[in-house]
Amino acid sequence: MIDLFSSDTPNGKKISIMLEEIGFEYVVKKMDLSKGDQFKEDFKEISPFSKIPAIIDHSNNKESVFESGAILIYLAEKSGKFYEKENKLKIDQWLMAQMGSIGPFIGQYHFFYKFNKGLSEVSEKRYFEMTKKVYEVLENHLSKNDYLAGENYSIADIATWPWIA
The missing domain is CATH 3.40.30.10 (Glutaredoxin)
Known part of the structure; x- marks a missing residue:
């Protein structure tokens, strides 16, 4: 349990x-x-x-x-699921990208733009641009791949989905 x-x-x-x-x-x-x-x-x-x-x-x-x-x-x-040893490096990279870029940038964008609009124009613009870049990278990658880190669904997909859904 x-x-x-x-x-x-x-x-x-x-x-x-x-x-x-x-x-x-x-x-x-x-x-x-x-x-x-x-x-x-x-x-x-x-x-x-x-x-x-x-x-x-x-x-x-x-x-x-x-x-x-x-x-x-x-x-x-x-x-023993969603973390294939042969794709561990790719999975780790996309998992770390979610934790270090995707989540923080989208989270900060929502903090400044959605929940505190007008608090900091510089921050709103900065995190809007960073969030836009995150979506561009994900769109580009997923337009060529079914999953983030290889042929199969992994913890990288599980970590990213709630942030972009």
Whole structure:
């Protein structure tokens, strides 16, 4: 059994998608970010940076894992699914691109443009341009490939989809 500490955000959705795909039994521990649940001391023991998602794997000595990419790798290795050894380098690159560019740029764009319009014209323009570039790269790549990292669906696709859907 896995406890999934999450919220209704793109990062939170990644792990529930993975858990559904691999068929592992899990319970969602809903985190109310607007009430600061992520800053409670007991959660910081699981996720030191006070970020969702995080998991506790009761079948593995109550191992806790934080950061969505690390959780996806952990679950992929544990299940033997969506992380093919022969495509590991490609999968890792696209997974890191999601975590280092796709998610942060789109997230910042939404923060400044959608939720705080007028707060910073420079930031709105910067993240609009970066988000546009993200979509151009993804469109170009996926126009030639069915999946991000090879011939098969992988954790790179699982990580990216909630951000662009």
